[in-house]
């Protein structure tokens with residue numbers, strides 16, 4: 296599946312998107328895959344111990360927060376992003 | 383309360399009509415009550431109106447004061463704290479308008495020995511007020527008329543032979559009474575709500591400060607230690623998004639979320655977004671030069687400015703999300719050069735970019751419906767035409783042709799145009815909407831409706847909570863609670879005054895901010911008192927608005943937001959008018975309970 300990056304995640308990854316393999320990945324599996332493929336994200340964007348995103352980074356699917364345990368399908372395009380509020 | 387307020391406590395009141403001034407001191411109790419910045423400015427504005435028994439004051443008349451109040455950490459080593467508040471009655475809303483600006487002028491105000499400066503009356507001719515230490519000097523400003531704030535600053539520095547003279551001034555927009563004119567100092571603006579028009583109506587071109595003094599700190603060692611810790615944090619990952627990217631990076635994010643207000647809020651997705659996002663300018667280094675700037679005493683320097691290679695660097699324009707959105711997606715314009723040029727023009731004329739862009743989007747829609755002359759600016763006044771921005775902004779600033787009408791802001795312009803025009807006027811209480819989509823952000827929608835300033839995203843800051851959990855459905859009680867919390871949180875930051883861009887640099891904000899306050903001012907404070915101060919300031923804001931004729935019926939959103947979005951993942955979402963009215967009533971009841979509990 297294709298994971299899109301925005302803002303600091305894109306800056307750190309050095310690319311707007313990344314292909315990660317696997318059918319029906321859970322969010323934790325996706326985070327683990329991203330940490331392995333993009334170690335630059337570990338720390339500022341990814342919490343490697345908890346296997347989740349560091350707030351305020353979040354994972355979005357179809358404009359809404361990707362929720363809980365529902366696995367992603369291969370055709371999904373989840374996005375890693377956050378907003379710099381103000382200004 | 384213990385100790386004695388260590389910083390400057392003097393208020394200087396200047397009457398431009400009589401050219402008299404007087405000084406008096408605020409009590410420790412005033413600082414304990416309202417802290418500084420917005421809290422003190424609002425306190426002084428209410429006292430001014432109450433002691434004179436003024437109601438329904440004309441914002442452009444002599445009885446509307448301009449109140450500048452310094453942040454209590456300005457002119458100290460605390461980073462991101464050289465800030466001041468400016469409170470007045472807005473010519474757009476008729477209600478309270480409290481804004482912030484920052485940098486050297488804020489620090490100089492305290493170094494002139496002042497906690498606040500209140501200016502009333504109307505000068506007979508164009509005037510500059512110079513505070514030279516204890517002296518108040520009134521100067522003829524006729525020669526400065528028609529100049530930008532920067533040119534005014536340069537001229538005054540030359541005239542006073544003083545490079546460190548700190549100047550706040552209005553541009554041509556303020557001189558001409560554009561109702562959304564800004565007040566500028568050091569390249570920073572108190573932008574929203576038309577304070578520049580109030581200054582212009584007083585025939586006050588500039589206020590220059592020649593600061594001689596320094597500022598006393600209650601516990602210099604503790605304050606320095608705290609400031610050093612905070613400074614180190616402001617250079618860390620907590621502010622990387624502002625240092626490296628700036629708020630302009632929000633453009634792509636909101637587009638991907640399906641929440642980018644487009645063409646005067648008729649859509650929530652903009653096909654041309656990639657052509658206009660400031661990130662594109664950043665990424666195409668061969669095409670654009672990036673310059674960085676920011677406020678004095680702040681290590682973050684968050685402003686990212688861009689100019690096409692080969693062009694004069696002085697025309698580099700700030701690429702804040704709100705400004706780029708206002709002229710880009712909101713006007714349907716996918717031409718970054720045209721957008722940056724529009725921002726630069728607004729800065730030079732001294733106009734608020736959000737309201738200028740909102741007014742032009744309104745005008746484009748009016749022209750589309752035959753309510754305004756589509757060819758009035760020599761190139762079609764229509765969504766997507768970047769060429770129209772320049773001449774239209776020129777006409778607004780100079781109040782020529784249709785610019786005369788558009789200078790009134792969307793609410794008044796729509797009333798004057800009549801017909802279906804009010805349907806295209808996107809405002810709350812007269813203030814044009816910023817670039818977030820209330821139909822996709824339900825807590826923000828409530829915050830926007832009840833906001834005392836009108837459509838201000840920095841006061842109704844609940845968009846942040848909504849955007850951190852997009853699509854989350856919340857009940858009314860939770861939205862009311864979150865709205866009050868966000869308002870009070872913003873009020874504390876705006877009274878202390880600390881830049882909200884360093885909000886993630888505090889581990890325990892309330893405890894650390896209270897300790898910092900005590901170290902700098904000598905007055906004790908705790909988290910509970912900080913929150914109580916915010917509630918009191920909010921009550922003052924509401925009382926000022928009530929004096930000006932505000933009623934609960936004004937807490938509404940524009941009709942367009944009650945109709946469903948038609949595109950993107952939030953298609954079908956709308957604000958439910960009845961539900962919003964109930965939430966607004968619950969909000970008022972909750973605020974009343976808090977007020978009663980505090981008595």
Ligand code: SF4
Pocket residue numbers: 462463484624675676677680681682683684685881882883884
């Ligand atoms: S973060 Fe930016 S706006 Fe805030 S004080 Fe620093 S330079 Fe100014």
